[in-house]
Amino acid sequence: MTEIRPFEKKIWLSSPTMHGEEQQFVQEAFDTNWVSTVGKNIDCLEEAVAGYTGMKYGVALASGTAALHLCVKLAARRLYPDALPGNALAGKKVFCSDMTFAASVNPVVYESGTPVFIDSEPDTWNMDPDSLKKAFDLYPETRLVILVHLYGVPAKMDEIMEICRQHDALLIEDAAEALGASYQGKTVSGKCGSFGDYVAISFNGNKIVTGSSGGMFLTNDKADADRVRKWSTQSRETAPWYQHEELGYNYRMSNIVAGVARGNMLHIDEHLARKRQIYERYRDGLMGLPVSMNPSEMKAAPNDWLSCLLIDPAAMCRQVRDDKEPLYLPEPGKSCPTEILEVLARYNAEGRPIWKPMHMQPIYRNCPYVSAAGDCGEDIFHRGLCLPSDNKMTPEAQAVIIELIKKCFA
Numbered sequence: 001m002t003e004i005r006p007f008e009k010k011i012w013l014s015s016p017t018m019h020g021e022e023q024q025f026v027q028e029a030f031d032t033n034w035v036s037t038v039g040k041n042i043d044c045l046e047e048a049v050a051g052y053t054g055m056k057y058g059v060a061l062a063s064g065t066a067a068l069h070l071c072v073k074l075a076a077r078r079l080y081p082d083a084l085p086g087n088a089l090a091g092k093k094v095f096c097s098d099m100t101f102a103a104s105v106n107p108v109v110y111e112s113g114t115p116v117f118i119d120s121e122p123d124t125w126n127m128d129p130d131s132l133k134k135a136f137d138l139y140p141e142t143r144l145v146i147l148v149h150l151y152g153v154p155a156k157m158d159e160i161m162e163i164c165r166q167h168d169a170l171l172i173e174d175a176a177e178a179l180g181a182s183y184q185g186k187t188v189s190g191k192c193g194s195f196g197d198y199v200a201i202s203f204n205g206n207k208i209v210t211g212s213s214g215g216m217f218l219t220n221d222k223a224d225a226d227r228v229r230k231w232s233t234q235s236r237e238t239a240p241w242y243q244h245e246e247l248g249y250n251y252r253m254s255n256i257v258a259g260v261a262r263g264n265m266l267h268i269d270e271h272l273a274r275k276r277q278i279y280e281r282y283r284d285g286l287m288g289l290p291v292s293m294n295p296s297e298m299k300a301a302p303n304d305w306l307s308c309l310l311i312d313p314a315a316m317c318r319q320v321r322d323d324k325e326p327l328y329l330p331e332p333g334k335s336c337p338t339e340i341l342e343v344l345a346r347y348n349a350e351g352r353p354i355w356k357p358m359h360m361q362p363i364y365r366n367c368p369y370v371s372a373a374g375d376c377g378e379d380i381f382h383r384g385l386c387l388p389s390d391n392k393m394t395p396e397a398q399a400v401i402i403e404l405i406k407k408c409f410a
Ligand SMILES: Cc1ncc(COP(=O)(O)O)c(C=O)c1O
Pocket: 063, 064, 065, 066, 100, 101, 103, 104, 148, 174, 176, 177, 201, 202, 203, 204, 213, 214, 215
């Protein structure tokens, strides 16, 4: 084979893919001077995303994190009506997906709650129903669960929702990474973003549909939608002056950001198709290597937001990581995430380690962690990595990336 040269243009993990309508909607906002947190782009985006996920109401917010915070506040309000804002979860535990981005969990702490981390399972890498059951055995007073569909792969919704029902617990669905994914279960079916009592999605720059930033709260309950809209705009009461009866936040989405997201949302099917092709090309191209791709269940249709790789245990060279740095010992026929990521970076392609489980994070190390079958998330973090999954990556560029990965195992 000819010598492989670094990519002239960086291959990103997942960067925004713009089409033209985004700019038109932003221009329209300028032309009509709706350069604020109200306007047609916001209304149209809310309608489009709610309609797409099969929910009645969407409230566009500044970020997925803001959406999650307001989900937590709504749940706390229902479970513990006397609690004070900022302390709505004081003394309470919340069961949270362990292998996720910190934004899923931080809102629990914004409200003074204690996250209890629930280990992953190997079939979808999401919250393990057995570990969740064990957590309810250990902490039966807990009434709130925050569940993530990691990398756009739907979690085991039938099992998780049944466990929540048995324990009379509310479910916050963090579908930040999962817009476009769906699940056809025995008891629940539909699009990710339609299962939780409270739902958050994200339009941050690396997501499958982006507004450059932004998020959305989704619900079927008009009163909850109205509450979130009010809280997100500083909880203003209807009065001629600024009148406040409860704590508010400046969490509303801007009409400019909404213009980008509204335009980008028009192309969701195209983005999903490209992500699927990327996943399939990796799956086929890496066949024969001692690796597997991030899995999903038969009843799930992931959105393939990020294609990930898991190295077989026997094909792992020695790799250690402290809190900031990795080290590995190269070995013929074996590799590790650190080596592959270094090689990709050398050739100007961006991969990323698997999201480090929350129970391993210094900030959350002292929180309870429940694992029924033995640290599945830690193992995936050790052996796995996210591959360059950018929509704009050509098949030729991807073939080079596949070749580079093969060389790591030579
Ligand atoms: C699983 C998960 N939850 C929450 C968030 C937070 O979303 P945002 O960045 O829009 O605040 C993200 C992504 O950024 C995420 O990946």
